[in-house]
Amino acid sequence: ETGVTQTPRHLVMGMTNKKSLKCEQHLGHNAMYWYKQSAKKPLELMFVYNFKEQTENNSVPSRFSPECPNSSHLFLHLHTLQPEDSALYLCASSQGGGVVGEQYFGPGTRLTVT
C-alpha cells in the first residue's frame, strides 16, 4: 500500500465511449501526476497538478481531459480514444509547492481501447 489508490484497475472501452479514471491519495501531498506507460516504453508524464492548479500538460491530445477538484483527488476523463491509447495509466503524488519530491504511485489502470 503506497497511500495512492486508483479505480478502476482494468477498463475496456470502445472508441466512441466516454469513461473516467479516478485517483485518490491519502498522504497529504499537494502535487499529483498522470503518467502513461505503453508496452516496452518508459513512463511518459502527461499532466501535473500542484495545489489543484495544472502546471504541466505534456502535449497530450485533447481526448484526455484531467480534473483536479482538490489536492487529494485527480481524474482523467477519456473520450473518443484510439487503439494506440491502450496502456497502463499511473497516478502519482508528491509534496508540491515547487519542490518535486519522492513520488508515490498508485497501482495503475490498465486500459484497452477496442
Place this chain on the structure above:
Amino acid sequence: KNEVEQSPQNLTAQEGEFITINCSYSVGISALHWLQQHPGGGIVSLFMLSSGKKKHGRLIATINIQEKHSSLHITASHPRDSAVYICAVRAKGQNFVFGPGTRLSVLP
C-alpha cells in the same frame, strides 16, 4: 533534453547472487529516483538520492554526480526481487524523466 539510459535491459541471476543495475543520464540533476515495478504494474519507490550512497536492507544505491551515473545493487538476491527497476532523474525546476527500466529475473 535529458536522456536516461539503463543497463542491462534484461538480467537473469541465480538466487543469492550480487546484482548491479546501472543508470546514466546526460544533464546535471538535482535528484535521482530508483523505483521497482512488479508484474502487476504497481510502482514502489526504493530510493531518492542526490549524492553519495543510501542503503535499505539488501539494497544499496550510489550516485556519482560528476560522472552522471548511478548504480543500484542488490545483495543476496531472492526470487521476490524479480521486477523491473526504473531510474528517474530530475533536473532543477523540471519534472522527473524516466529510464526504460531493467527487467530482473532471479531464479531459485
